[in-house]
Amino acid sequence: MKRYIDEDLQGAEFRECDLTGARLIGVVMQDAVIDGLITNLVVNGVEVTQYVEAELDRRHPVRVLIRSEDPADLREAARQLHAGWAATIERIRRTPGSEHRSVNDEWSAAQTLRHLIFVHDSWFRRCCLGTTELFTPMGIGPADEPYREAHGLDLSLDPDLDEIVRERAAQSAELEAWLDEVTAVQLAARAPVPDDDVWPPYARGRLVRQCLGTVLNETFEHHNFCVRDLDLIEARGAE
Numbered sequence: 001m002k003r004y005i006d007e008d009l010q011g012a013e014f015r016e017c018d019l020t021g022a023r024l025i026g027v028v029m030q031d032a033v034i035d036g037l038i039t040n041l042v043v044n045g046v047e048v049t050q051y052v053e054a055e056l057d058r059r060h061p062v063r064v065l066i067r068s069e070d071p072a073d074l075r076e077a078a079r080q081l082h083a084g085w086a087a088t089i090e091r092i093r094r095t096p097g098s099e100h101r102s103v104n105d106e107w108s109a110a111q112t113l114r115h116l117i118f119v120h121d122s123w124f125r126r127c128c129l130g131t132t133e134l135f136t137p138m139g140i141g142p143a144d145e146p147y148r149e150a151h152g153l154d155l156s157l158d159p160d161l162d163e164i165v166r167e168r169a170a171q172s173a174e175l176e177a178w179l180d181e182v183t184a185v186q187l188a189a190r191a192p193v194p195d196d197d198v199w200p201p202y203a204r205g206r207l208v209r210q211c212l213g214t215v216l217n218e219t220f221e222h223h224n225f226c227v228r229d230l231d232l233i234e235a236r237g238a239e
Helices: 049-059 062-067 071-093 109-126 161-181 208-237
Strands: none
Touching: 049 062, 062 071, 062 208, 071 161, 071 208, 109 161, 109 208
8 A cells, every 4th residue: 555644745636546445634635626436435524425426416417317217317318418518519619629629638529529439339339239340430449458449440530520520419319219219128138248359348247227327427427528628728718
């Protein structure tokens, strides 16, 4: 276990780190930002996760729909997520070039949308439909090998916003059409993940509902990231 004692960590950034079980004792933490998968977080003796989750649900009611087991709620969640992204894409178009701007080393809006293309191919088409088709070439997957550029992905591509948006619109229509027909029984079934070494390697054994949840959650979370960064881009442009 690493221990930091009397260290000056002002301005430190921990990115993609596993801090499970971390203990911060007697620390000074002002103006700090924590963003990630957080459970059982105790601050000064108070477990705050439930407070945070309740506030997030209040701000984003679609989160409640995403967690539902009711196909009707899941259809509505997909519709709201699609509408949210459509509004954000129009916002991006009002500032030409903003789709390629990165903030704090995060993905640009274009890269984020390309990642969601990959998410749909892997977690919906492969895991919910059981397809073995190649991924959409413009998609952006995980950085680690052997998945980084495999199964049809082509990192040399540089599609424009219109190309990316057309592909995402087709995927959203495909998902919504499937949700119009899917039943609770089908959602509760074992996901028909092909038995090969293609991403995602840890999906086998999951339920269709769990794989769908990954698609919806990724769509929601990455939209929040995109809006956050657009706010910063626009604020800097106004300075």
